[in-house]
Amino acid sequence: MSRIVYVNGEYLPEEEARVSVFDRGFLFADGVYEVTSVLGGKLIDFDGHMKRLRRSLGELDMPAPEALDDLLEIHRELVARNGIEEGLIYLQVTRGAPADRDFAFPGADVKPTLVLFTQSKRGLADNPQAATGIKVISIEDIRWGRRDIKTVQLLPSSLGKMMAKKAGADDAWMVEDGQVTEGTSNNAYIVKGGKIITRQLGNEILHGITRAAVLRFAREAQMVVEERAFTIAEAHEADEAFITSASTFVLPVVSIDGQAVGTGKPGPVAARLREIYLDESRKAGV
Template sequence: MTRTVYVNGEYLPETEAKVSIFDRGFLFADGVYEVTSVLNGKLIDFAGHAKRLDRSLTELEMKRPISTEDLLEVHRELVSRNGLTEGLIYLQITRGAPGDRDFAFPPEETEPTVVLFTQAMPGLEASPKAKTGLKIVSVEDLRWGRRDIKTVQLLYPSLGKMAAKKAGCDDAWMVEDGVVTEGTSNNAYIVTKAGTIVTRQLSNDILHGITRAAVLRFAREAQMKVEERPFTIAEAQDAAEAFVTSASAFVMPVVEIDGAPVGGGMVGPIATRLREIYLEEMHKAAI
């Protein structure tokens, strides 16, 4: 079935959707994005994604081309038109297409480009990896310094994914100054042998994950101890558990890092319980 997508105010068949070759997202990666999960035809944590979108636009001095209310309506319309029950909605906003290439920002009257499309992912919630866990490799973090802005500058994370694939693993954790920043498309965590959940504190060094915020809130409500600080690969390998969080993976356990098993190579109880809590709460709050 041909998908219906959204481009600059129009719903179009994906085969008819077009963006200018002068679009700054294409030429300069001058754009931001969000990915919202859909379960049972409903949006997961839409408000959190909309709030982070506002922050990204503000940090890049990019004007907001569509209100949160209208954006919600577009998301719901795409779910309806594409019959999406389980999957993702991708949203991208760029600084627009001024009609030529110039490093300087375009004139104020240049309208941003707004694109949304769906990705059907049957089995998203029941991913078998939640039972078997992920295998991780570490790579040097060579990204730019403003990782807190969710930009479309994703070449290096893509290279990290490919490094993991070549090593026969599922994903990569990026390391800077001897400590883990985050995964290529997720936030990274360990669970110490004393049962403390450890994840890097918020800063410009990592993405302020929407799923991260929810999971840490649920962990604290469940009386789990949380510590926000950096950790090393060696500490992660020696931990009782490890896991990642993201909008599309929810809470996903990690059972191996750079060839060393974590927690005996078995999925641990804390990651398992956090995934259960997260999905239970998100189903309740889905819109």
């Protein structure tokens, strides 16, 4: 059965879905996106993702699609039509498709483009890397200065993923002015002496929805959290390291630039946070 996607008010088989060649997401990466996880057929952290979507649109002075208030219904409809039990829903809003290519923003008569599609990922919550951990390398952060806006400008992150792959690693942590910003598609953390350390919010990193939930759960569990920047050298001396994202939840990091973190095996803090996050998120899913 063909996957059903949503394009500007229509549910269509994926092979029939179309957007204009003049769409500004295609020509200028002039768009924002969100990825929401699905566990047990329910949406995880949905309200947080929608709040961030509105913020991204506002920061770029991008008009919201008319269907913005209907996004919960659209997400649920896509889950139902595609039979998604575990997986992801990708949502993208662009500034639309004017009649021609122009650096200047189009007028109010050009409507935003809204696209959503699903990705079925059975076993999403049972990722074997949660038991083995992942390896990362460090690379220079070459992205633009407003990483807090979740735009579709992902080429530097894609290049970073490929650099990691070529180095025999799973991902890359990006470094700016000697300090870790974040992973290519996730937030980065270290654990030292029982203290969870992760970079503070700012324009330098994405304000992760999973990050916010994990830190809230950590504090509720009486864990100590310190929000500040850290270096790769600090990470090498850490007891543990891990990442968070909507598609990986909490995933331990066991090696950075070929050097083992702690014992070189997943640690108890990351394991406990993953357990708490999955348990609480399943309860709160919509």
